[in-house]
Amino acid sequence: MLWTRVTPGDPDHVGAVPVRWFVAATPEGKPIEHGSAAARPARDFTVKVQPRRLKAGRDYVYWFELADGTRSPVGRFRTLPAGETADLVLAVASCQLFPGGFFNAWDSVARLDRLDAVIHLGDYIYEYGAEGYGAAIGSKIGRSVEPPHEIVTLADYRMRHAQYKSDPALQAAHARAAFICVWDDHETANDAWLHGAENHQPEREGQWADRKAAAMQAYFEWMPIRDPAPGAPWDAINRSFAFGDLATLAMVETRLLARSEQAGFKGATPAAEDIAAVLAERNRPDRELLGEPQRAWLERELAASVAAGVPWQLIGNQVVMARVNGPDLAALLGAERAAGAIGGLDAGTRAQVEAAQAGYRAGLPFNLDAWDGYPGARERLYDSFRRAGSQPLILSGDSHAFWANALADRQGKPVAVEFGTSGISSPSVGDAIPQLPLGDFLARSSPEVAFCDQRAKGYILLRLTRETAVADYVAMSTIFARDYEARLLARFEVAAAAQPRTLERASTSAEGG
Numbered sequence: 001m002l003w004t005r006v007t008p009g010d011p012d013h014v015g016a017v018p019v020r021w022f023v024a025a026t027p028e029g030k031p032i033e034h035g036s037a038a039a040r041p042a043r044d045f046t047v048k049v050q051p052r053r054l055k056a057g058r059d060y061v062y063w064f065e066l067a068d069g070t071r072s073p074v075g076r077f078r079t080l081p082a083g084e085t086a087d088l089v090l091a092v093a094s095c096q097l098f099p100g101g102f103f104n105a106w107d108s109v110a111r112l113d114r115l116d117a118v119i120h121l122g123d124y125i126y127e128y129g130a131e132g133y134g135a136a137i138g139s140k141i142g143r144s145v146e147p148p149h150e151i152v153t154l155a156d157y158r159m160r161h162a163q164y165k166s167d168p169a170l171q172a173a174h175a176r177a178a179f180i181c182v183w184d185d186h187e188t189a190n191d192a193w194l195h196g197a198e199n200h201q202p203e204r205e206g207q208w209a210d211r212k213a214a215a216m217q218a219y220f221e222w223m224p225i226r227d228p229a230p231g232a233p234w235d236a237i238n239r240s241f242a243f244g245d246l247a248t249l250a251m252v253e254t255r256l257l258a259r260s261e262q263a264g265f266k267g268a269t270p271a272a273e274d275i276a277a278v279l280a281e282r283n284r285p286d287r288e289l290l291g292e293p294q295r296a297w298l299e300r301e302l303a304a305s306v307a308a309g310v311p312w313q314l315i316g317n318q319v320v321m322a323r324v325n326g327p328d329l330a331a332l333l334g335a336e337r338a339a340g341a342i343g344g345l346d347a348g349t350r351a352q353v354e355a356a357q358a359g360y361r362a363g364l365p366f367n368l369d370a371w372d373g374y375p376g377a378r379e380r381l382y383d384s385f386r387r388a389g390s391q392p393l394i395l396s397g398d399s400h401a402f403w404a405n406a407l408a409d410r411q412g413k414p415v416a417v418e419f420g421t422s423g424i425s426s427p428s429v430g431d432a433i434p435q436l437p438l439g440d441f442l443a444r445s446s447p448e449v450a451f452c453d454q455r456a457k458g459y460i461l462l463r464l465t466r467e468t469a470v471a472d473y474v475a476m477s478t479i480f481a482r483d484y485e486a487r488l489l490a491r492f493e494v495a496a497a498a499q500p501r502t503l504e505r506a507s508t509s510a511e512g513g
Helices: 104-110 135-141 154-165 168-176 208-222 272-282 292-307 329-333 335-343 347-361 375-388 438-445
Strands: 002-005 017-024 033-039 046-049 059-066 075-078 087-093 117-120 179-181 239-243 247-251 312-317 393-396 402-408 414-420 449-453 458-465 468-476 486-495 503-506
Touching: 002 017, 002 059, 017 046, 033 046, 075 168, 087 104, 104 168, 104 458, 104 468, 104 486, 154 168, 154 208, 247 292, 292 312, 292 375, 329 335, 329 438, 335 347, 375 414, 393 402, 393 458, 402 468, 402 486, 402 503, 438 449, 449 486, 449 503
Parallel strands: 087 117, 117 179, 247 312, 312 393, 393 414
Antiparallel strands: 002 046, 017 033, 017 059, 059 075, 087 458, 239 247, 402 414, 402 449, 458 468, 468 486, 486 503
């Protein structure tokens, strides 16, 4: 999908703006395909078109022109390969809080020599106002949000998308390669589920259905993604991509179409007397995350890929799938050292950590908003993997942390490997407690977690061949200044032929934190 937005010179412009689009092999080359479109006010003057006559596995450039000769910047993309495919390079990213820091990771992505596509796993925008999440950082570096209030209406969501798209690093990344996108919660509101969200208050923000409809309309206007067909909301977001005979990518949705309400919101640790009730709710077997139609669709996609002899099945998934135990600091450090570490925190953070410790010792997982809050649904998904004959690579976002996880079912049998990407600029739990190596604590507490870094910001560069999958965890030296360096934080490899597939870490000079 080729996307652009025309900004009329007159803010009160009410008519459609004619646009011409062009695709060529090189910026100076003769157009291979071209056509006409219209930037209409009903779609906030955004334009999406789909070329029809391009060849598979080729690099192309594209641009748009107005009637007066005004020409857009030139973008690049590579079409999906067909048939025999030797290798594939994908950037995996999520969670870009505009006031949280500069989008240096997108600048790094834009400079990559080889890139077939970007997989964006959600939280493309955030809904908070200028006094909300990330405000302290944003005020220091000059990145306050527009509009300044929390976004609720269609006009609000459109303005926030427009602000994000104005960022030069994000523009450069979109111009570098095609994005394959899915939303998470902040495209609507924090901790969204089927019938509401933690950050939606109906008494002053109206009906959830109205807010969700406004958010989704703006999303489909402003993102390079196919529009949903009338009456078929699943089809626009649950879709698969065939990278020749090398890999199948299936994008799933875990927020708005089927998710049961969280059994306690992340960031709000239940009081001691409520922990048993939260655990009972969490363990109800009928709780859903994907929903039955989506799970059945995914099983069919995986089975068809395996039957075709495709070595890699990838799943673009929003939230961390691994079992992640909340770290018991006393067990890890000893009671005296744990008390000293917690005692050194500020009063507000100390109270949160102490409450969390009580929950962890009682059996609460680290994050109830992730798949850990839906263990029954996770086992149903793992049964689908087994029936399909697939041990997929799970690509996850949302957590603002890097992960490498070896997933297992309830009986401890290996089912998949998970690569979790950190945020582009969104703060993590580890940022709030820099005195404690939270990533290391989570890995030591959780058998499925091979690696976790709760501080670094960046993206994963995933390289696939018929023999191996190599995930490079690329971290930015800073997000608080535009001058930065990108460094290799960690590298993990998975062999295609291994049964079960296992994670192997390649040595680097960096350590997790």
